[in-house]
Amino acid sequence: MTVSRITVHGDEPYDVVIGTGILGELPGLVGERPRSVAVVHDEGLPEIARPVLGVLEQAGYLVHSFAVPSGERSKDVSVLARLWSEFAAAGMTRTDAVVGVGGGATTDLAGFAAASWLRGVRCVLVPTTLLAMVDAAVGGKTGINIPEGKNLVGAFAPPAGVLCDLTTLMTVPREDYISGLAETIKAGFIRDPRILELVEADPEGAARPDGPHTRELVERAVQVKADVVGADLKEAGLREILNYGHTLAHAIEKAEDYRFRHGHAVAIGCVYAAELSRLDGRIDDALVERHRAVFSSVGLPVVYGADAWPELRSTMNIDKKTRGATLRFVVLDELGECGRLAGPAEDVLTAAYARVSR
Known part of the structure; x- marks a missing residue:
């Protein structure tokens, strides 16, 4: 199993890890500091979300699973507000982390939820589509849509890491x-x-x-x-x-x-x-x-x-x-x-x- 690491430089550098069957790399990107991890995942991807939850639980984190609607329907202020409430109920603190699992809409939402919760917590993204791997999950743009337009509300918030497991591409329509x-x-x-x-x-x-x-x-x-x-x-x-x-x-x-x-x-x-x-x-x-x-x-x-x-x-x-x-x-x-x-x-x-x- 070979792993490629592409570093995104800047004030907060991070790695994009690329390979096949590399989910085991995820805890290393989440890091040792978080106690709890909120996994925000596309509700239509249970077969991908389950292994992510399992890897994180095996690594010793207290894992919380939050399913969101598939596609652009997730990038809505009502979904974002629900996540904030769920983070509060789970006791998520500033030293905890969010992991976003899904396509570009899910990673945009998860990134913005992490950037806005307690003014910013650690976020790792696990894109599961080609579009998310090459675009949405890399670069730190996060946000939601409003009726007036796409991505008009959001924040620049670089993730702590991005994991591109090419195995997930086999499940993409x-x-x-x-x-x-x-x-x-x-x-x-x-x-x-x-x-x-x-x-x-x-x-x-x-x-x-x-x-x-x-x-x-x-x-x-x-x-x-x-x-x-x-x-x-x-x-x-x-x-x-x-x-x-x-x-x-x-x-x-x-x-x-x-x-x-x-x-x-x-x-x-x-x-x-x-x-x-x-x-x-x-x-x-x-x-x-x-x-x-x-x-x-x-x-x-x-x-x-x-x-x-x-x-x-x-x-x-x-x-x-x-x-x-x-x-x-x-x-x-x-x-x-x-x-x-x-x-x-x-x-x-x-x-x-x-x-x-x-």
């Missing part, structure tokens, strides 16, 4: 696994083109958790995120590049009442951002078409409804990158290099959307 590939491919466009080459060489293999390059794809995507957030935790500048494609993606998710898979929205959003980059004279047609080809090759969508544009355009005004009345986008200057596009003309925004609509 195919469409959810493919959805996670969108963030992986995005990392290829913004920072590490080798990711694109691996996907292009074997799209069918890339779309399976038992594919020949799964571990390398996960490690490379995690390394991209670790490098970026280690240099810029609170999105003062560099970290914004991780939002490539997300301005439109988040608008699509809101329009779909968060029933649309995040990765599917990101794939469409990345193609849209590429079209904006092309219209601004930054990249050529070939790189835009490479976006379409790579995302499509693994089964991700690259178009969305033409009649949705007015609603999407309105929603984009409250994107986190917007400054005052100025809409800002992360765009590509070239493969692996990002720039910013501030205040693009309305006809440019509309023309770019026309290229990703049907």
Whole structure:
């Protein structure tokens, strides 16, 4: 059994531990100080939660199990408030810890619950989906959704560690696994083109958790995120590049009442951002078409409804990158290099959307 450790640097450095069958590494990430551990887990993953609870109990912790709804339904203030009450009933103190087990929504919620309980307790995340491994669980962004938008309430709170046991990927439904590939491919466009080459060489293999390059794809995507957030935790500048494609993606998710898979929205959003980059004279047609080809090759969508544009355009005004009345986008200057596009003309925004609509 080989274990990879990727360190996320910064004021509070931590390791992302990657491997197969490595649940035994979890107590080491939780540490010796906590007496009690609150395990916040997706209610739909009992077969994964049970071994986590068992490993922690065997390590001598007083373990409390708290199930939360699956998916984005968990990222609600009512669920967060319930966790606070359950933490209080369990007697959780400032020296105790929270372990979040599940997909990106669960790790976002668990991280925010830990960050806000007693003004912050230790948190370790055990992502169980590809999307959570390469994106949500790494970087210290935590939060919940409100009716006005996704992730508008939250905190920057780096975990004490992240455990990516690739065994759990075998339980992920195919469409959810493919959805996670969108963030992986995005990392290829913004920072590490080798990711694109691996996907292009074997799209069918890339779309399976038992594919020949799964571990390398996960490690490379995690390394991209670790490098970026280690240099810029609170999105003062560099970290914004991780939002490539997300301005439109988040608008699509809101329009779909968060029933649309995040990765599917990101794939469409990345193609849209590429079209904006092309219209601004930054990249050529070939790189835009490479976006379409790579995302499509693994089964991700690259178009969305033409009649949705007015609603999407309105929603984009409250994107986190917007400054005052100025809409800002992360765009590509070239493969692996990002720039910013501030205040693009309305006809440019509309023309770019026309290229990703049907």
